[in-house]
Amino acid sequence: MFKKNHKGYFRRLLFVFLFLVMPLNFANASDEDNGDFVMHHVVDSHTWHICTINDLHVTLHLPVVIYSENRGLDVFSSSQFFDKHHKKVYYNSYSLNSHDKVVSLDAGNIFYDFSITKNASCLFISIVILFFVFIKMAKQYNYNEKDIKMSNYYVPKGLNGFLEQMICFIKNDVAVPNIGEAKYIRFMPYLLTIFFFIWINNLMGLLPGWGNLTGSVSCALVLALFTFILTNINGNKNYWEHIFNMPGIPKPLLLIIIPIEIIGIFIKPLTLTIRLFANITAGHIILLSIINLIFIFKSPFAGLISVPFGTFMLCLKLLVAFLQAYIFTLLSAMYIGKAMEEHH
């Protein structure tokens, strides 16, 4: 229906390429430490720094919420931590140390930091997006049993169609083969939640100026802990027997096998954590280092290397975003299925 115009293809490609390289002329390198640039975009922080236009720092100062035994609840904006010249000051005896963590002036003050940091706000935003999309989609499937005719079935289109395909993919290829036909449905909400949660947070981390939620140890650790708790609560007699009293092993060898198996229980969530956050953070660090090359060389010709490499790394990160979500879900399903397996 649409004819492709192959004439002048190369000329147009070259034009687009140069158009992408041209803005690099305006890159000004500031005096701050260059090693900080990469880490600054990958770690959590109390302020959401969007961009810096000609000495104007466009930042969103996020609220700091601290609860301490002596002083009670303290809620204030993190802009109180900085004065006009962007130097760190003390507010209410709290301040930020060099690692951007809240410290207290009086040493005996035990406090708990419940601040809404950049990662926490990214978490809330992605939760709102997920709720909005999926609850709206689920409502379309609600109809009475009596009213079902062939013409009444809801055939999803567009985004709903794509998400339904993904949900069926998780059900048919991840949940049912690993957990079994009889018991998989109890775990479908959990598997679907972590799959879409990890996928959308990985994807949103690719946006410029966004935070790095799944690339933080805390988020990955909590998700892995959910799997850990689910596996061990649903472990049946077979599972625990396999760990503490493996059948068919002579008694002296059991003394070696049991510690290894116990360590194995704890290693599984650890590897889930590290696989997730290391993959995502490594992708961010690579892409940020490639872009940082432009600021180090202070010349637009560095863009001739940066832009193709950066584009390639971004495509790779898109693949990694989906793959890590799929692998996390698959391994969770495998661990849960193994814990509930009957004897052969």
Add this chain to the structure above:
Amino acid sequence: MLNTSLLLLDSGLSLVGASVGAGIIVLGVGIGIGNIGTAAVEAAARQPEEVGKIQTVMIIASALIEGVALFCTLICLIIATK
């Protein structure tokens, strides 16, 4: 003077250790995932109708190996910046 040069040697050696470690990790991962790719392509050539399953298994196995590689890359990063 000897003290400062020993100090510099200390921090310099840790950087050398971290970079050699990272290079060895890449060697291991390259060989490992290359082997997986070889086996997958051979199996697909023998039975072209099973390509879907073979692809799935290949991706799972390579993701597991990459997990270990990133484990050790993190250790190298910690050594380099300590």
